[in-house]
Amino acid sequence: MNPKEKENIYEEELNSKNTQEEVAENEENREEGNACEENAQEEAPLTEEERLARELEEANKTIEEQKDKYLRLAAEFDNYRRRTMKEKAELILNGGEKTIDSILPTVDDFERALKNMETATDVAAVREGVELIYNKFMSALAQNGVKVIETKEKALDTDYHEAIAVIPAPDQSLKGKILDCVQTGYMLNDKVIRHAKVVVGE
Known part of the structure; x- marks a missing residue:
């Protein structure tokens, strides 16, 4: 093989190598461009319709959670x-x-x-x-918890006593006081369960 042919083969190999490098570089640039384009799409502001759709989806999710809690x-x-x-x-x-x-x-x-x-x-x-x-x-x-309601010579108290008769008091100091108890009254834990039926002096 003469020197001229060798030179031609060397140039062809060199051109082929340059071409492969260019192809690889172009491919790499294209991938970077696609990645940038995807990032740009992700970062691009949502349209009003997309924003409303996303809010509706989140609202439905919240409603389902609250409904489950309520049930x-x-x-x-x-x-x-x-x-x-x-x-x-x-x-x-x-x-x-x-x-x-x-x-x-x-x-x-x-x-x-x-x-x-x-x-x-x-x-x-x-x-x-x-x-x-x-x-x-x-x-x-x-x-x-049952207690007897005291009546002897006590002043009439309608919260505890029920006057069924009034008679003249034998003494001035007994006016308005209980002279006799006809029926005993009772309290249960400080609540009247039966009033005492009494006779009162006047």
Whole structure:
């Protein structure tokens, strides 16, 4: 091969190499251009329609979340209401259990007293036994918050007393005061459950 041919082959290889480099460079430039174009599209401001669509999507998502929370809360409240109603019904049915249990021993005493009265001849002993049972019964009531409304020589108080008769007072100092109690009144935990029926002096 003569020098001229060698020179021609060298130039062709050089041109081919330059062409490949140009192609690679052009390809790289094109990729960079595409990337810049995509970034430009991402950073481009949204149209009014796109912005509204995005806001609507976010609003729907929020609505779904709030709806789920509401349904859960409603279910919890419904369970709470049912449980409370059940507990209240049980309290109404069995609320007096403690009170009844505390007075049952007194009922037992009454039964024994009645049985003994069938053969008893000593009236004083029977009376004493009944008084003991009465005191035991009143003690049981007191333990359950029941108190007797005081009336003896007290001034008439319509919050606690009910005057059923008025009679002349035997003494000036007893005017407007209670002279006699016809029926005992009671309070339960400071609430009047029965007014005392009394006679008042005038």
